[in-house]
Amino acid sequence: MADEPRRTRAQQERRIRILETAMRMAGEGGYEAVQMRAVAEESGVALGTIYRYYSGKDEMLIAGLAGWLRRTRRRVESGALAGDTPGDRLIFLLERSAALTQNRPTLMGALIRALGTTSPAAIEHKLEVDTQFRALVVTALGPDRGLDAEGIARVIGHVWSSALSRWVSGIAPDESVQAELTHAARMLVGTPARV
Numbered sequence: 001m002a003d004e005p006r007r008t009r010a011q012q013e014r015r016i017r018i019l020e021t022a023m024r025m026a027g028e029g030g031y032e033a034v035q036m037r038a039v040a041e042e043s044g045v046a047l048g049t050i051y052r053y054y055s056g057k058d059e060m061l062i063a064g065l066a067g068w069l070r071r072t073r074r075r076v077e078s079g080a081l082a083g084d085t086p087g088d089r090l091i092f093l094l095e096r097s098a099a100l101t102q103n104r105p106t107l108m109g110a111l112i113r114a115l116g117t118t119s120p121a122a123i124e125h126k127l128e129v130d131t132q133f134r135a136l137v138v139t140a141l142g143p144d145r146g147l148d149a150e151g152i153a154r155v156i157g158h159v160w161s162s163a164l165s166r167w168v169s170g171i172a173p174d175e176s177v178q179a180e181l182t183h184a185a186r187m188l189v190g191t192p193a194r195v
Helices: 003-029 036-043 047-053 057-077 086-102 105-115 120-141 149-168 176-189
Strands: none
Touching: 003 036, 003 047, 003 057, 003 105, 036 047, 036 057, 057 105, 057 120, 086 120, 086 149, 086 176, 105 120, 105 149, 120 149, 149 176
């Protein structure tokens, strides 16, 4: 029994190494650069172990995105957002997130492509991305009882997904992600536009 927590910790450390390696590879070379064998070699984890955790690179990349959202939510929960009102905090969060996104187009292209998978194996991680994104928005909005925070989070999630897809595919310009998210937030929360 004493080995059980250690094994769990070791498994968690392996998963972290795998996901960090996959995300780095996606950021450097895009979706095509993420190859299971290369992830195994660079993370120092056996290929069979990686396949035990993830059925393919889509599932691995989506799990990496879910982890990033989870860590971001924890930072937000610790008070890392500027703004006095729910709208100010939400817009601050969305503007920062959009800027980070636009600074890493290769990674975002890979993540959007992975999110488009129809593989049943990725459903759990896709749901985790959705859950973490919504929780992030709800956390940014704070405890204002006059807002439908869950509804706002759901709509912002749809706008985020659409804006990223349009940007990554070249339909929309670089600044469009931030503009779309900010516009949606202002409409939903009633924060006036800055002049």
